Amino acid sequence: xxxxxxxxxxxxxxxxxxxxxxxxxxxxxxxxxxxxxxxxxxxxxxxxxxxxxxxxxxxxxxxxxxxxxxxxxxxxxxxxxxxxxxxxxxxxxxxxxxxxxxxxxxxxxxxxxxxxxxxxxxxxxxxxxxxxxxxxxxxxxxxxxxxxxxxxxxxxxxxxxxxxxxxxxxxxxxxxxxxxxxxxxxxxxxxxxxxxxxxxxxxxxxxxxxxxxxxxxxxxxxxxxxxxxxxxxxxxxxxxxxxxxxxxxxxxxxxxxxxxxxxxxxxxxxxxxxxxxxxxxxxxxxxxxxxxxxxxxxxxxxxxxxxxxxxxxxxxxxxxxxxxxxxxxxxxxxxxxxxxxxxxxxxxxxxxxxxxxxxxxxxxxxxxxxxxxxxxxxxxxxxxxxxxxxxxxxxxx
Amino acid sequence: xxxxxxxxxxxxxxxxxxxxxxxxxxxxxxxxxxxxxxxxxxxxxxxxxxxxxxxxxxxxxxxxxxxxxxxxxxxxxxxxxxxxxxxxxxxxxxxxxxxxxxxxxxxxxxxxxxxxxxxxxxxxxxxxxxxxxxxxxxxxxxxxxxxxxxxxxxxxxxxxxxxxxxxxxxxxxxxxxxxxxxxxxxxxxxxxxxxxxxxxxxxxxxxxxxxxxxxxxxxxxxxxxxxxxxxxxxxxxxxxxxxxxxxxxxxxxxxxxxxxxxxxxxxxxxxxxxxxxxxxxxxxxxxxxxxxxxxxxxxxxxxxxxxxxxxxxxxxxxxxxxxxxxxxxxxxxxxxxxxxxxxxxxxxxxxxxxxxxxxxxxxxxxxxxxxxxxxxxxxxxxxxxxxxxxxxxxxxxxxxxxxxxxxxxxxxxxxxxxxxxxxxxxxxxxxxxxxxxxxxxxxxxxxxxxxxxxxxxxxxxxxxxxxxxxxxxxxxxxxxxxxxxxxxxxxxxxxxxxxxxxxxxxxxxxxxxxxxxxxxxxxxxxxxxxxxxxxxxxxxxxxxxxxx
Numbered sequence: 049x050x051x052x053x054x055x056x057x058x059x060x061x062x063x064x065x066x067x068x069x070x071x072x073x074x075x076x077x078x079x080x081x082x083x084x085x086x087x088x089x090x091x092x093x094x095x096x097x098x099x100x101x102x103x104x105x106x107x108x109x110x111x112x113x114x115x116x117x118x119x120x121x122x123x124x125x126x127x128x129x130x131x132x133x134x135x136x137x138x139x140x141x142x143x144x145x146x147x148x149x150x151x152x153x154x155x156x157x158x159x160x161x162x163x164x165x166x167x168x169x170x171x172x173x174x175x176x177x178x179x180x181x182x183x184x185x186x187x188x189x190x191x192x193x194x195x196x197x198x199x200x201x202x203x204x205x206x207x208x209x210x211x212x213x214x215x216x217x218x219x220x221x222x223x224x225x226x227x228x229x230x231x232x233x234x235x236x237x238x239x240x241x242x243x244x245x246x247x248x249x250x251x252x253x254x255x256x257x258x259x260x261x262x263x264x265x266x267x268x269x270x271x272x273x274x275x276x277x278x279x280x281x282x283x284x285x286x287x288x289x290x291x292x293x294x295x296x297x298x299x300x301x302x303x304x305x306x307x308x309x310x311x312x313x314x315x316x317x318x319x320x321x322x323x324x325x326x327x328x329x330x331x332x333x334x335x336x337x338x339x340x341x342x343x344x345x346x347x348x349x350x351x352x353x354x355x356x357x358x359x360x361x362x363x364x365x366x367x368x369x370x371x372x373x374x375x376x377x378x379x380x381x382x383x384x385x386x387x388x389x390x391x392x393x394x395x396x397x398x399x400x401x402x403x404x405x406x407x408x409x410x411x412x413x414x415x416x417x418x419x420x421x422x423x424x425x426x427x428x429x430x431x432x433x434x435x436x437x438x439x440x441x442x443x444x445x
Numbered sequence: 446x447x448x449x450x451x452x453x454x455x456x457x458x459x460x461x462x463x464x465x466x467x468x469x470x471x472x473x474x475x476x477x478x479x480x481x482x483x484x485x486x487x488x489x490x491x492x493x494x495x496x497x498x499x500x501x502x503x504x505x506x507x508x509x510x511x512x513x514x515x516x517x518x519x520x521x522x523x524x525x526x527x528x529x530x531x532x533x534x535x536x537x538x539x540x541x542x543x544x545x546x547x548x549x550x551x552x553x554x555x556x557x558x559x560x561x562x563x564x565x566x567x568x569x570x571x572x573x574x575x576x577x578x579x580x581x582x583x584x585x586x587x588x589x590x591x592x593x594x595x596x597x598x599x600x601x602x603x604x605x606x607x608x609x610x611x612x613x614x615x616x617x618x619x620x621x622x623x624x625x626x627x628x629x630x631x632x633x634x635x636x637x638x639x640x641x642x643x644x645x646x647x648x649x650x651x652x653x654x655x656x657x658x659x660x661x662x663x664x665x666x667x668x669x670x671x672x673x674x675x676x677x678x679x680x681x682x683x684x685x686x687x688x689x690x691x692x693x694x695x696x697x698x699x700x701x702x703x704x705x706x707x708x709x710x711x712x713x714x715x716x717x718x719x720x721x722x723x724x725x726x727x728x729x730x731x732x733x734x735x736x737x738x739x740x741x742x743x744x745x746x747x748x749x750x751x752x753x754x755x756x757x758x759x760x761x762x763x764x765x766x767x768x769x770x771x772x773x774x775x776x777x778x779x780x781x782x783x784x785x786x787x788x789x790x791x792x793x794x795x796x797x798x799x800x801x802x803x804x805x806x807x808x809x810x811x812x813x814x815x816x817x818x819x820x821x822x823x824x825x826x827x828x829x830x831x832x833x834x835x836x837x838x839x840x841x842x843x844x845x846x847x848x849x850x851x852x853x854x855x856x857x858x859x860x861x862x863x864x865x866x867x868x869x870x871x872x873x874x875x876x877x878x879x880x881x882x883x884x885x886x887x888x889x890x891x892x893x894x895x896x897x898x899x900x901x902x903x904x905x906x907x908x909x910x911x912x913x914x915x916x917x918x919x920x921x922x923x924x925x926x927x928x929x930x931x932x933x934x935x936x937x938x939x940x941x942x943x944x945x946x947x948x949x950x951x952x953x954x955x956x957x958x959x960x961x962x963x964x965x966x967x968x969x970x971x972x973x974x975x976x977x978x979x980x981x982x983x984x985x986x987x988x989x990x991x992x993x
Contacts, residue, residue: 053635053716133688153634153689179690416661420850422857 055087055155057408058102058137060171062094066251066272067162070386075160076109077387081400090154092126092137093118094161102126102137102152128157130177156411157182158404159384163247167384168194181415183407184361185383192357193381196277197245199357203378206356208349211368211377212236213279215245218270228266229259232278239281242266244273255281285368288336288376290350291389293403295360295410296417301347303395305334334395338371346376353378360414361407364389450523451586454530458594459567461534465601466559466608468536471546473605475990477673477701478555480606487602495599502533503595510587526591534598541965543991551616559608566604567597620675627678628712630686636665636694638713639840642706642744643721643757644737645884647672647697650721650833652861655695657841660854665691669862670881672699674708681713693844700740701730710747717843718744719755719836723762726884728914738762748772755840757832758782758792776843778835780808780828788813794839796821796831803867803897806831810838810848819848823855826865826877827890863988865891873979880988883910885920889927891986896931901980903931906969908938908989909946918945925949932984934959936969939989 061075062068072093079089091106095118103123111117126137129151136154143149157180159171169191175182185193192198200210214235216228232240242265244252252272254265269276291302335343350365364385368377388407390400398406469487476483487493506529510522546552574589641651651666658664665688667680677696685691698709723738731737741763745754750772756763758777767775779787780796787795792813799808805824808831812818821834834855841851860866863880864887870876875898879891888910895903905928909921925946928935935950937943940962950960963969966988973983 053637133690135689151633151687151689155692419659419661419663420853 055408056090056136056153057082057087057156057158058090058092058154059158059160060092060094060166061160062096063161063164063166063171064094064096064098065161065163065166066247067164068096071160071162071166072109072112074162074384074386074388076107077390077400078158078160078404079107081388081390081404083401083405090137090152092128094166098165100126100128100137102139126152128154128174128178128180130174132177132179135178135180154180156180156408158408158411159184162384162386163194163251167382168246181411183411185357185359185363186414189358189360190383193359193363193383194246195275196243196380197275199381202356203353206352208353208356209375209377211279211282211379213277215275215277216266218274218276221266221270221276225263225266229262232262233259236278236280238262239283241279241281242269243277243279244269245275245277246273282368282370282377285370285377287379288338288346288367288369289364289389289392290346290367291362291364291385291392292350292354292359293362293393293406293410294351294354295414297355299351299354300396301350302389302392303334304336304338304343304346305332305392305395306336306338307332332391334392338369342369342371342374342376349376349378353381357381359383361410362388362403364392447520447523447586450520450527451590454523454527454587454590455567455571455594457527457530457534458590458597459564461530462563462567462594462598462601462604463560464534464536465598466563466605467546467556468539469602469605470552470556470559471542471544472991473602473609474546474552475544478551478609480609484602484606494602496537498537499533499595499598502529503591505529506533507588507591510591523587526587530591530594533595541967541991543966543988554612554615555605555608557608558611559604562607562611563597563601563604567593570597623682624674624678624712627681630681631694631713634685634689634691634694636691637717637844638715639693639695639717639719640698640706640710640713640715640744640747641695641719641721642698642700642741643719644724644726644741645882645887646721646829646833647699648881649830649861649864650719650836651695651697653833653855653858654719654837654840655693656858657837657846657851657854658693658695658844660841660850661846662692662844663690664693664695666695667697670697670699672697673701674705674712677709678712698744700737700743701727703731703736703740704743706740706743707747710744715744715748715752717753717755717840718748719840720744720763720766721757721833721836722760722884722886724760724884724886725913725916725920727912728916729912732914734762738765742766742769745769745771753840753843755836755843757836758787758790759832776839778832778839780831780835784811784813794835796835799828799831801826801828801893801897803894806834810835810852812842812848817848819852821852821855823858825858825860826867826894827887828893829886829890830865865894867894872974872977874973874977875982877982877984880985883912883987885910885913885923888924888986891984892924892927892931895982895984898982901982902933902977904934904936904973904977904981904983905932905986906936906938906966906973906983907943907946907986908966909943910987911942911989921945922949926953929953929955935961936972937962938966938969939964942989 059075059079061071063071079091082089090102093101093106101118101123105111105117105120105122124140126139127141129138134151137152139150139152140147141149157175159166161167161171165171167190169187172187172190176187192202197215200213203210214232221228239255239257240262242254242256252269254268256262256265266276287307288304290304293300346367353365354363364382366379368379388403390403393403472486473483476486506526510525513521513525570593574593641647648670655664655666667677671677671680694713696713698706700706720741723741745766748754752772753774754772755776756767758764758779759781767777777792778794779792782792782795784795795811795813796808805826807822810819810821838851842848863878864882866878868876877894882888882891895905913920922945926949929950937946
């Protein structure tokens with residue numbers, strides 16, 4: 049039972065991230081997936097330089113070809129207020145003498161942001177401050193899964209198999225590149241994968257078969273992130289993806305898929321835009337042709353991994369699998385997968401519309417769960433402290 | 446010289462009338478600016494429309510003035526009249542003020558127009574008086590000024606009413622604008638609206654429901670007892686204009702006349718309606734319980750076809766509402782019926798195993814359709830609150846909150862302001878404040894709570910119940926009988942209106958030396974502070990407006 053007559057869902061896309069453009073596509077896929085009945089969809093676009101806008105024109109993907117989209121009359125500057133009473137957007141916040149700023153209530157925020165500032169816990173922190181229900185992981189889950197080094201550290205601790213890794217900071221790399229290379233080559237044999245610690249969508253990722261390529265790839269990765277992850281490239285592995293959806297003890301894992309373009313590394317455009325519908329029309333096999341036993345292990349590992357990360361909402365979890373050796377390695381967890389992994393859930397009978405509505409409901413449930421906490425516990429601590437004078441009083445905790 | 450004195454004389458009367466208007470405005474406000482009610486109140490006490498001191502000072506001044514008027518041109522009569530006027534208009538000492546005048550913008554406008562009318566009437570009357578009467582007799586101007594001034598002073602209530610009528614067009618324009626603004630604010634938030642009405646239990650149920658819904662949602666409830674159209678729109682404009690959080694708007698809707706709830710519903714169309722009780726509250730205004738029921742039913746009638754009505758099945762008048770069969774979804778609750786009887790009558794939620802101690806209430810709530818049940822425990826006192834809680838449970842459960850969550854939050858509920866609030870003073874005396882319960886149901890609960898205190902004297906302080914129309918004596922009689930049973934000491938406030946209670950107490954074996962009748966609340970407080978000791982308990986039952 050919903051508390052309101054109609055849910056206003058703010059779909060937030062774009063963002064200050066290298067995955068800005070992907071996010072625009074994901075945002076529009078999400079907006080299009082909502083049924084017209086029962087929802088008011090509010091497009092909220094964050095420009096590359098971090099300005100916020102809203103307006104009907106932003107709901108049409110075509111309009112984004114127009115460079116002047118942000119100058120249209122229907123498009124207004126806005127910001128998401130951290131003041132809980134506003135519970136949404138302040139439209140035209142710097143309105144002057146001849147215009148008036150306005151407030152727009154939001155029931156649920158649906159970030160369709162990938163990577164930096166969107167998938168890493170930053171915007172989730174804003175939602176928490178604003179006390180608005182939002183789709184996807186909370187700050188902790190977002191921050192953990194967004195960082196591949198932390199992901200592996202935590203998963204290893206939880207007994208979920210991951211490949212060994214080496215990581216270095218940009219400062220170390222820039223100051224002592226040779227020492228870094230020596231240490232990497234002492235630990236691992238080529239070929240290696242070089243990845244920025246916190247980016248998705250294959251951006252900044254390189255594969256090195258030679259030392260020269262290794263140096264080049266680390267340089268490239270260092271352009272995108274402060275911390276760089278290096279791990280062995282399994283030549284005989286296949287990639288398997290699994291999506292997980294749920295919250296607080298109630299999780300479901302999707303059908304598994306095997307993307308086929310593995311041998312030649314997926315290029316950026318391949319991964320998102322081939323055929324115009326993202327991953328769906330990329331060459332892939334679903335369900336993935338692996339044993340039922342391995343399938344179950346991957347599903348179980350996916351749910352366990354999402355849980356330990358305090359995940360909620362949706363994630364696509366990518367594995368490297370050696371079917372003949374019965375080995376699997378969790379590679380990364382995307383908490384805002386491109387196209388929301390629609391294509392995976394279709395195999396399980398969930399339409400895109402089902403999925404976005406389920407995610408909105410999960411957001412509301414998660415927020416409701418938080419409401420069980422009382423935040424307005426009254427104490428007379430301030431009175432006591434001021435009576436005793438503010439300096440060094442031990443009023444207790 | 447004489448002109449100056451005359452002008453001074455006129456000024457004293459005018460200022461006096463102006464002050465009297467301000468004094469009267471407080472009562473006018475208590476009577477909610479209703480001319481009829483206010484004038485009836487004025488007419489019902491001689492001292493209210495004909496203050497003895499004013500009238501005798503004026504007459505004395507006139508007589509003495511006439512006696513001294515032998516020498517033509519003497520200013521003595523004018524001086525005497527002036528002194529008499531000052532005595533006549535100087536405001537009397539006020540009896541206990543529980544609710545002082547709230548100088549709202551509306552009140553300011555009203556006072557201004559009342560003063561303006563008052564001054565114009567005086568000027569016009571003096572002009573007419575001067576023209577009609579022979580001026581050659583020296584006493585005449587002083588006499589005319591005094592007589593008209595005294596009349597002006599005495600008629601202050603009329604100027605107030607006339608001022609209100611004069612300000613009416615402006616007031617209603619402002620009111621319309623205010624309502625429009627409130628509707629716009631609410632439209633922006635678009636919350637689900639839950640309307641609560643009933644003769645009593647509204648505020649308590651509203652606050653309980655708000656706190657329970659907050660376990661999952663964000664619910665806003667109209668503050669205190671704001672339950673008129675203007676009160677509700679004030680709450681919206683004041684609290685929600687820049688606060689868009691609410692998912693639920695819980696609106697207490699009071700009815701003092703038929704059609705009032707209809708009007709509130711136009712501003713806040715309800716999705717759910719809760720009717721707590723239909724009882725003799727304000728019976729004087731409504732005439733009959735049938736009319737009360739009709740007024741409350743307006744809330745249910747205003748539901749959309751897919752709305753939900755949550756009704757107290759234990760009240761026969763509300764049962765009739767359920768029998769109307771609108772809307773399709775009706776949830777009924779009962780604390781009186783057994784499970785079998787309730788099931789037979791199609792009741793949805795019942796309370797059983799109700800226990801009350803000084804620590805609070807406990808009972809088992811059962812949803813009869815499914816057999817779902819939960820143990821409810823709360824620090825809230827008063828058995829009538831079981832009904833209020835049942836209504837909240839049915840409503841919150843309907844909105845998707847699990848029974849477990851509801852039970853968890855009920856443990857933390859607090860009573861609404863001045864409704865069976867228990868406190869202990871520094872002197873160790875327990876004070877039960879039930880000043881806002883002026884209804885037969887609440888009074889039974891409160892007296893039972895008093896009766897549970899067994900550590901010392903149990904003092905009841907009450908002015909009885911009012912506005913119950915023809916039922917008033919009967920209900921106050923019952924109050925007296927129960928009070929004699931539960932209390933060890935009783936103080937009745939106001940001899941006149943507590944006669945029925947006193948008679949009832951006298952008909953029992955209650956020790957009449959422990960029954961006192963005083964005239965003000967202050968006296969009763971003085972008495973208990975002097976005579977009670979640690980371990981004793983005081984119940985303040987009902988508190989009357991200053992118009993009583």
